[in-house]
Amino acid sequence: MFHLRAAGTSLVLDARGAAAFIVHWGPDLGDCDIAADLFIPAVPPSSIDVPLRLSLLPSVLEGWTGRPAMDGAGFRLTEAKLQDQTIFVRSTSIDGLQEVFTELGMSVQGVLRLRHRLVNRGDAELIIPGLDALLPIPAEASELLDFTGLWSHERQPQRAPLRHGVWSRESRHGRPGHDDAFLMIAGEPGFGFRRGRVWATHLAWSGDKRIWAERSALGCNVLGAGELLAPGEIRLAPGESYETPWLIAAFSDAGLDGLSDRLHPWIRSAASLRLPRPVVLNTWEAVYFNHDLPTLQRLADAAAEAGVERFVLDDGWFTGRRDDKRALGDWYVDPAVWPDGLHPLISHVHERGMEFGLWVEPEMISPDSALAAAHPDWILGARPVPGVAAAADVEPTWRWQRVLDLTKAYDYLLERLTALLTEYPIAFLKWDHNRDLLTPGAAHRQTRALYRLLATLKESFPHVEIESCASGGARIDLGILPLVDRFWTSDTNDPLDRQSIQRWTGILIPPEYLGGHLGAGTAHVTGRTSALGFRLATALFGSAGIEWNLTTASPAERAGIAAWIAEHKRLRPLLHSGRVVRADTPDPAQLLHGVIAQDRSHAVFALVTVGTPAAALPPPIRFPGLDPDRHYTVRPIGTPPRYMQDAPPPWTTAGSVTLPGRFLTEAGLPSPLLTPEQALLLELS
Known part of the structure; x- marks a missing residue:
């Protein structure tokens, strides 16, 4: 036994x-x-x-x-x-x-x-x-x-x-x-x-x-x-x-x-994860494929002014990549866009006190790329089939791309990535994977080759962090976790969608691994418009970042973002080490989640309305996980949400209230009446 x-x-x-x-x-x-x-x-x-x-x-x-x-x-x-x-x-x-x-x-x-x-x-x-x-x-x-x-x-x-x-x-x-x-x-x-x-x-x-x-x-x-x-x-x-x-x-x-x-x-x-997790600005939803040095320098200036710590150049930097239909596999900096390479941009980013990161998608290949022309046999699944004109027609493209056989292209990819990481002071790779394989019998060897490639790069460049992105959150698992430092949780930055995605992903994955970004007022993916406070509160709890052209934001928005980043930096020792708690709220339109310090001395909670409440007076806010024998001071922080109430609960007008943990957990505090798609942040100390 x-x-x-x-x-x-x-x-x-x-x-x-x-x-x-x-x-x-x-x-x-x-x-x-x-x-x-x-x-x-x-x-x-x-x-x-x-x-x-x-x-x-x-x-x-x-x-x-x-x-x-x-x-x-x-x-x-x-x-x-x-x-x-x-x-x-x-x-x-x-x-x-x-x-x-x-x-x-x-x-x-x-x-x-x-x-x-x-x-x-x-x-x-x-x-x-x-x-x-x-x-x-x-x-x-x-x-x-x-x-x-x-x-x-x-x-x-x-x-x-x-x-x-x-x-x-x-x-x-x-x-x-x-x-x-x-x-x-x-x-x-x-x-x-x-x-x-x-x-x-x-x-x-x-x-x-x-x-x-x-x-x-x-x-x-x-x-x-x-x-x-x-x-x-x-x-x-x-x-x-x-x-x-x-x-x-x-x-x-x-x-x-x-x-x-x-x-x-x-x-x-x-894990040997570097803490604190740096606040990121990713350029994708800011500029898409429209790369030019002056525009990106202005964006870097705005990011540094807000308090961003890592500037990530997304898709569009390599040879011939003007849209998402071409050039995957040709991992050379495009001289037409970057005649002096990436050095001027990286120097500018470093002068502003930020690290530099770069987007790559090494596992994929565009059928019209130079690499595909030179090595058609490196395309996964490429094989002659009777009645089919070309090997590339064996399986459909997905987002106009095919999969690169890592067992055949391993040495090439290792050389190209090593060259980039050697020439440029890159601190971070956003490693994307934008399509399914669709090749029977290839998944095992492809996955093992990926693990080997990541492990080799981490050994050669231990200072470089890697993010697992797979058209958003399609590769979040504990097999790849020892080889990466961050997950891109989803391609949507819509805070309403993100509330659910982050809530459930966080059962398994600690929040410091989960990238959550502040997007523009109108979300790129859904077209839904959300209040700045709701977007800020949603992106606060994970590995925080921005995916927005800050040069187009108003002075008031930029001031609010800078205040949010400062608040995140103050709270991230708690957010990225504490216990994650989620309340079983009786109304699905109202969510409550938070992070509590391991010694239960400090906590941050978010009261979130994701729909119209079922009752005119929603249930009290009951804070799970507190020490019943301690007293906590509760105070609102962050951008105030929008309310619809003729009079607020008296405790909210006092600025703060101090009560025993047992009271806060069992009786709770009367809920202010938030309108849908709003979030109230509360700090307990």
């Missing part, structure tokens, strides 16, 4: 017999000697004649008639040992031709990690159909939450009961995709941000994958995940091995915020 315990979570593995069985994952069972037989269930009629339990590698040969860990294979336990909170298990296939090494570990935060490594022990080639990781969940975890979405509307939640059968979410984009399931969460019916026991899994992988939940009429319920492999995609020669992505899992007895309370500290403990 092996028992892993940490932070209120237990996992028990019974490795006494022919297989290693996971007999418990969930609430802490305490520091006691556990008799393994206590976990052995009854044997029902008309079933196998031994108790049915979930092994690490379940198969039909064990009587497991649910989705197996690997099709067509059965394994027997060979060895199991415990070392430093990690269980190592070795299993051998019944025919002796395959061996699987499993790691199962628990962090001090209670985060569970599970992966397999399969070795071909035979003397013939072995084709891997897929190898998945499964974890048991109890019967009360009968409601599911996962996510879907589309471009500029990522991570939209969807809930449903877990019925008999498999609820499976598969990604075939060659990247997680805008509709990525992201997290598979099973919990007690009605669980919320602050209530209910929940079990969650995430696959740390940036390619094709599947993640699922299954409930069996036999009484077994599981969460599972694994890389989604095309037929023949993984072929192992004798002695070769295949390693699965990590399955990341967490249990919480305090709802979805309890998951964040485990996952955020675990991610932070393993």
Whole structure:
């Protein structure tokens, strides 16, 4: 028997017999000697004649008639040992031709990690159909939450009961995709941000994958995940091995915020992220492809005046790139636009006290680029097909571009990026990925080559930060996280959309990784017009930035932006280290979220109206997560929102109010009457 315990979570593995069985994952069972037989269930009629339990590698040969860990294979336990909170298990296939090494570990935060490594022990080639990781969940975890979405509307939640059968979410984009399931969460019916026991899994992988939940009429319920492999995609020669992505899992007895309370500290403990996170100005929605030095110098002047710390030149700087239909792959500074290279702009940016960053999209290629003409065989999926005029016609372009085969173009990309980072003092790369692969059997090697390229660049240029952008938020996962320093959360800067996207993405990812930018008054993506205060409050909490031509902003707007940046800089030690909390508000038109210092001495909350409230008098503002025995002074900060009220609650006119944490959490404060699409920022100290 092996028992892993940490932070209120237990996992028990019974490795006494022919297989290693996971007999418990969930609430802490305490520091006691556990008799393994206590976990052995009854044997029902008309079933196998031994108790049915979930092994690490379940198969039909064990009587497991649910989705197996690997099709067509059965394994027997060979060895199991415990070392430093990690269980190592070795299993051998019944025919002796395959061996699987499993790691199962628990962090001090209670985060569970599970992966397999399969070795071909035979003397013939072995084709891997897929190898998945499964974890048991109890019967009360009968409601599911996962996510879907589309471009500029990522991570939209969807809930449903877990019925008999498999609820499976598969990604075939060659990247997680805008509709990525992201997290598979099973919990007690009605669980919320602050209530209910929940079990969650995430696959740390940036390619094709599947993640699922299954409930069996036999009484077994599981969460599972694994890389989604095309037929023949993984072929192992004798002695070769295949390693699965990590399955990341967490249990919480305090709802979805309890998951964040485990996952955020675990991610932070393993990261070497530079703090404080610099405030960014990105040029995309400011100038698009209209690059010229005087315009960008004026924009840099306005950014520096506002307090921006990093100036990022987006798409349009390389040879022939005047729109999004050409030149991807030709990663040379365009002499027609930049006769002296990027040096004059970078010098100007540095003179204004800012770092310089650059947009790249190395994984893509334009069919009419010089690179495509020189190396047509580097286009992923390019191959002669009878009746097709050209190899480039095999699959459709997407945003007028194709995918570059990283296994063939690796040396070229490494040389080009190394040359850019060597010639220019670049502190940041916005690394984009604007289309799906659509090439069967390529996702695995493409993802592995990407990881290798990123790791090599990080080793050679440790001062350069990299942002994972995939036409917005289509590649946000824990597989790529160790290799990047920021995620572009979504291509929309519309604050109404961003409130939802940031709220749900933040269950897994700490806010300091999530880029959130202040856009223009009328959003580029949606065309919706929003108040400056709402936009500022929405962009405050993450890795803050601006995507707006500040030279066109009014003096009053520029003064408000400068004040917002100063406020963000004052608060970011709290925002980027504290506990993220979200209230379960009874009215979906009203949201409340915040960040509380780890010692609970300081907090910032946002009361947000995303629609018309259901009642003339909305419920009180109840602040979750405070120390009940401390007194807090509550005061409004930031740009005042718009109200529609004949008289405000008296506490708001006093400037501040001081009350016990217990009162603020249980009774709360009367809510001022915000109009739709407004946000009130409140600081508690």
